[in-house]
Amino acid sequence: MNHCMFDGIGAMEFVNSWGELARGQPLSIPPILDRTILKARNPPKIEHLHQEFADIEDKSNTNSLYEDEMVYRSFCFDLEKLKELKKKAMEDENGVLESCTTFEVLSAFVWIARTKALKLLPEQETKLLFAVDGRAKFEPKLPKGYFGNGIVLTKSVCKAGEITNKPLSYTVKAIQEAIKSVTDSYMRSAIDYFEVTRARPSLACTLLITTWSRLPFHTTDFGWGEPVLSGPVSLPEKEVILFLSHGQERRSINVLLGLPAPVMKIFQDLMMQI
Numbered sequence: 158m159n160h161c162m163f164d165g166i167g168a169m170e171f172v173n174s175w176g177e178l179a180r181g182q183p184l185s186i187p188p189i190l191d192r193t194i195l196k197a198r199n200p201p202k203i204e205h206l207h208q209e210f211a212d213i214e215d216k217s218n219t220n221s222l223y224e225d226e227m228v229y230r231s232f233c234f235d236l237e238k239l240k241e242l243k244k245k246a247m248e249d250e251n252g253v254l255e256s257c258t259t260f261e262v263l264s265a266f267v268w269i270a271r272t273k274a275l276k277l278l279p280e281q282e283t284k285l286l287f288a289v290d291g292r293a294k295f296e297p298k299l300p301k302g303y304f305g306n307g308i309v310l311t312k313s314v315c316k317a318g319e320i321t322n323k324p325l326s327y328t329v330k331a332i333q334e335a336i337k338s339v340t341d342s343y344m345r346s347a348i349d350y351f352e353v354t355r356a357r358p359s360l361a362c363t364l365l366i367t368t369w370s371r372l373p374f375h376t377t378d379f380g381w382g383e384p385v386l387s388g389p390v391s392l393p394e395k396e397v398i399l400f401l402s403h404g405q406e407r408r409s410i411n412v413l414l415g416l417p418a419p420v421m422k423i424f425q426d427l428m429m430q431i
Contacts (some may be wrong), residue, residue: 201349249326288429
């Protein structure tokens with residue numbers, strides 16, 4: 158898969174359409190192939206500060222940690238664990254949060270744990286990157302079946318000492334603000350920024366969370382039934398963590414990631430502290 162072609166939603170619509178054709182059925186979601194819907198403006202208008210592309214100085218020398226052997230693990234967060242995390246986030250006596258989603262609280266928890274495991278310096282800036290589906294946020298909305306990239310990366314940048322020493326609600330709130338910032342104006346600005354710079358998001362001192370937990374892998378059927386299990390063969394970058402739905406009801410989430418062996422040992426211990 159290449160994001161130049163489509164995002165996860167487009168990919169799964171393609172695979173499920175393939176399954177429908179294999180079963181001799183008509184396409185339930187015919188593809189919309191007009192890529193000009195999201196073309197850059199002429200002239201481009203960069204109206205936002207796109208820190209998702211910014212390079213962060215690695216004051217903590219994290220690259221040296223990755224000289225050790227990489228270890229890959231999967232951590233399952235069932236409904237009880239997810240409820241406990243939400244409860245912990247909402248218990249902040251300052252009343253920072255009115256509510257929080259599973260994605261927001263799990264992303265915050267994992268970002269904090271990884272930051273602690275890497276032993277980043279308190280003054281070290283660290284960046285969280287994640288994709289937001291812009292299909293319903295564009296004005297007008299993207300048409301159903303749009304076959305392309307309808308996502309945009311958003312970011313939260315904090316100092317390591319802030320997210321490791323402050324309550325969980327602080328980091329959840331930072332993630333909520335990042336999601337809130339994704340508007341039609343922001344996404345159009347990001348398209349124009351890329352058109353002008355051709356920059357790739359910097360992954361220095363960064364965690365990139367990819368969530369597949371809402372993608373309909375479970376509905377794919379080529380004629381011999383639904384899949385028993387689905388997931389990636391590997392993770393594309395050392396900075397990437399994947400959220401994957403788990404269980405028959407798909408309400409639990411598997412967190413997949415790789416870390417240097419000594420760092421993973423610390424991370425595993427932190428995962429048990431819920």
